Amino acid sequence: MALRISAVVERWPVAGQFIIARGSKTHVDVLVVAVSDGTHTGMGEGTAIYYHGESAESCLKQVEDAIDALIGFGVVEAREVAQALLPPGAARNALDCALWDLQAKLAGQPLWRVAGLAEAPKPLQTAFTISLGDPGTMEADAAKAAARGFSLLKLKLTGEGDRDRVAAVRKGAPAARLIVDANESWGALDIEAEATALAALGVEMIEQPVPVGQDALLAGVNSPVPFLADESCQSLDDIDLCVRYYDGINIKLDKAGGLTMALAMARSAEARGLKQMVGCMLSTSLGIAPAYLVAQGADWVDLDGPILLAEDREDGFRFAGGTIQPS
Numbered sequence: 557m558a559l560r561i562s563a564v565v566e567r568w569p570v571a572g573q574f575i576i577a578r579g580s581k582t583h584v585d586v587l588v589v590a591v592s593d594g595t596h597t598g599m600g601e602g603t604a605i606y607y608h609g610e611s612a613e614s615c616l617k618q619v620e621d622a623i624d625a626l627i628g629f630g631v632v633e634a635r636e637v638a639q640a641l642l643p644p645g646a647a648r649n650a651l652d653c654a655l656w657d658l659q660a661k662l663a664g665q666p667l668w669r670v671a672g673l674a675e676a677p678k679p680l681q682t683a684f685t686i687s688l689g690d691p692g693t694m695e696a697d698a699a700k701a702a703a704r705g706f707s708l709l710k711l712k713l714t715g716e717g718d719r720d721r722v723a724a725v726r727k728g729a730p731a732a733r734l735i736v737d738a739n740e741s742w743g744a745l746d747i748e749a750e751a752t753a754l755a756a757l758g759v760e761m762i763e764q765p766v767p768v769g770q771d772a773l774l775a776g777v778n779s780p781v782p783f784l785a786d787e788s789c790q791s792l793d794d795i796d797l798c799v800r801y802y803d804g805i806n807i808k809l810d811k812a813g814g815l816t817m818a819l820a821m822a823r824s825a826e827a828r829g830l831k832q833m834v835g836c837m838l839s840t841s842l843g844i845a846p847a848y849l850v851a852q853g854a855d856w857v858d859l860d861g862p863i864l865l866a867e868d869r870e871d872g873f874r875f876a877g878g879t880i881q882p883s
Contacts, residue, residue, distance in 0.1 A: 569866040584838035585612035589650040598658025602646030603837035618647035644813035652814025679881035683710040691724035698728035715741030751779040804831030815846040841872030
């Protein structure tokens with residue numbers, strides 16, 4: 557069986573603006589990979605990890621450069637070869653997920669069964685991201701999200717004025733569960749004091765409080781809420797470090813380089829006693845479909861990428877009452 561592999565870059569507008577400490581976005585460019593045996597076609601999507609210097613165009617070139625080395629293999633073997641041929645990142649993610657999708661179609665089975673899940677995926681409560689802004693804006697955005705049925709909110713923080721922002725969100729959505737993403741911004745702060753203050757406001761988890769490479773700042777910190785590694789946990793190789801300094805990890809397929817690595821990370825995290833969050837970049841429902849499978853065993857789910865866009869693909873995931881489920 558000779559595989560046919562193609563890839564394109566698509567641009568999807570963001571609904572309004574998506575703002576974090578590193579900047580804002582009005583659109584996202586995604587890499588879409590198609591792998592066919594001539595009868596069936598598997599599809600995968602990846603979003604470039606910008607803080608790694610990736611772009612949609614550079615990821616496209618990675619896939620195009622790998623095509624000749626992969627077309628002579630069967631679908632399972634091609635997936636194995638791709639793990640060594642491409643580094644972790646959005647290019648390998650899109651290719652890996654397309655190969656998984658094709659494998660499931662060739663087997664005539666749903667992807668969850670081929671991927672080894674014990675049962676069909678169930679609807680999950682997903683976080684809704686509150687973009688970084690002044691406290692008043694974040695309060696209003698939280699109130700709107702709560703009115704739409706989202707009961708788990710994820711706040712983007714910046715290391716300055718975070719307590720005021722969280723207090724404002726708590727005022728706007730008094731019944732919501734809150735998790736926060738510090739985006740590596742607490743390196744110069746009293747981390748324990750910040751965590752204690754946010755815990756008093758009902759925050760139940762803090763993501764990536766310190767910069768990558770400065771994880772040892774968390775040694776000896778007595779935090780009332782768990783710390784999860786995001787940028788400090790890119791792939792399976794980072795699990796040992798995370799066990800030393802964090803209570804859990806955020807698994808993103810674009811970081812890990814696909815469903816293959818994400819499943820391995822989830823198994824390793826469970827075996828090591830680490831909590832798990834499954835997150836995503838800005839993406840369409842095609843991009844989060846494989847992540848939805850990994851998220852079935854997660855403590856927190858953050859798969860709101862499609863609802864942060866102005867529109868999604870046809871037959872995308874449904875978001876109702878704060879949950880995500882297939883259409």
